[in-house]
Amino acid sequence: MTRAGAGGRAPSAGPTSGAPPAVLAAHEVGFAYRGGRPVLEDVSVTVTAGRGLALVGESGAGKTTLLRLLLGLDRPTSGRVLFDGAAVAPGDRAFRRAVQPVFQDPYSSLDPRRRVGRIVSEPLRSLGLLAPGSRAERRDEAGRRVAEALASVGLPPDAARRYPHEFSGGQRQRIAIARAVVSRPRVLLADEPVSALDVTTRIRVVELLGRLAESHGLTVVVVSHDLSVVAALCADTAIIERGRVVEQGPTADVLGSPAHPYTRKLLESVPRLSRAARLR
Numbered sequence: 001m002t003r004a005g006a007g008g009r010a011p012s013a014g015p016t017s018g019a020p021p022a023v024l025a026a027h028e029v030g031f032a033y034r035g036g037r038p039v040l041e042d043v044s045v046t047v048t049a050g051r052g053l054a055l056v057g058e059s060g061a062g063k064t065t066l067l068r069l070l071l072g073l074d075r076p077t078s079g080r081v082l083f084d085g086a087a088v089a090p091g092d093r094a095f096r097r098a099v100q101p102v103f104q105d106p107y108s109s110l111d112p113r114r115r116v117g118r119i120v121s122e123p124l125r126s127l128g129l130l131a132p133g134s135r136a137e138r139r140d141e142a143g144r145r146v147a148e149a150l151a152s153v154g155l156p157p158d159a160a161r162r163y164p165h166e167f168s169g170g171q172r173q174r175i176a177i178a179r180a181v182v183s184r185p186r187v188l189l190a191d192e193p194v195s196a197l198d199v200t201t202r203i204r205v206v207e208l209l210g211r212l213a214e215s216h217g218l219t220v221v222v223v224s225h226d227l228s229v230v231a232a233l234c235a236d237t238a239i240i241e242r243g244r245v246v247e248q249g250p251t252a253d254v255l256g257s258p259a260h261p262y263t264r265k266l267l268e269s270v271p272r273l274s275r276a277a278r279l280r
């Protein structure tokens with residue numbers, strides 16, 4: 001993790017005195033898929049509570065892999081992933097509840113054979129979040145929680161009785177977000193959450209994520225090629241080049257006055273640069 005040519009924009013993964021708490025962090029993480037070359041090397045990023053973190057880089061840079069490590073889906077080959085300052089243990093329920101994913105493609109991420117109510121309530125069941133009681137009581141509680149989650153993403157309660165194919169792409173991504181927030185998580189990890197959507201829908205879903213972050217006290221970690229999405233949702237940005245973080249810091253600084261040649265190259269290749277960089 002370096003900031004080429006200038007000092008002061010390379011926060012460490014560990015908390016420093018007086019700094020806001022790191023809810024999630026990768027600390028000197030390395031990773032290789034089985035039998036493969038290293039995909040991540042010595043990566044340290046910090047997700048600070050209340051600030052969003054964007055992971056930005058070219059295709060194949062390792063962004064999704066890093067997100068998978070932060071989500072606990074894969075374990076680092078070296079280094080550590082820390083949640084509230086402690087190493088993440090496999091199967092840790094508090095962690096799984098607190099850190100929820102939103103995937104890129106709302107067409108493939110929702111089981112087409114299940115009703116929306118079942119899809120959205122799944123984390124409540126798999127994480128054991130329904131209060132003990134009779135079957136009917138648990139079903140009622142799940143129904144209430146699903147309706148609450150659907151309302152929070154702007155969908156009516158009767159959406160619960162319908163199937164994913166009855167919804168548009170933007171509505172499906174709202175369903176995926178409802179599933180992610182039903183467990184009342186602290187962090188959402190979203191991999192290109194709007195790239196499969198048309199431009200107008202994209203803006204609405206980004207606004208929704210921003211509103212949810214504020215109203216639910218959620219911290220959002222986003223992988224996105226779209227720098228207007230990054231600027232809208234994330235106070236911090238980490239730039240990843242071929243498995244290494246080359247620059248990270250406040251989004252306004254990283255996008256507004258990039259210090260590393262790779263960041264500048266990335267920004268030059270993105271037509272939305274001027275708009276994103278103005279969003280300080």
Ligand SMILES: Nc1ncnc2c1ncn2[C@@H]1O[C@H](COP(=O)(O)OP(=O)(O)OP(=O)(O)O)[C@@H](O)[C@H]1O
Nearest residue numbers: 033034036039057058059060061062063064065066
């Ligand atoms: N399951 C896998 N098995 C082996 N190699 C993989 C696997 N998934 C990803 N890779 C490789 O790891 C590297 C990083 O991939 P990753 O998907 O993390 O990059 P990315 O920055 O998210 O790319 P994109 O923006 O295209 O999604 C690539 O070289 C990719 O081919």
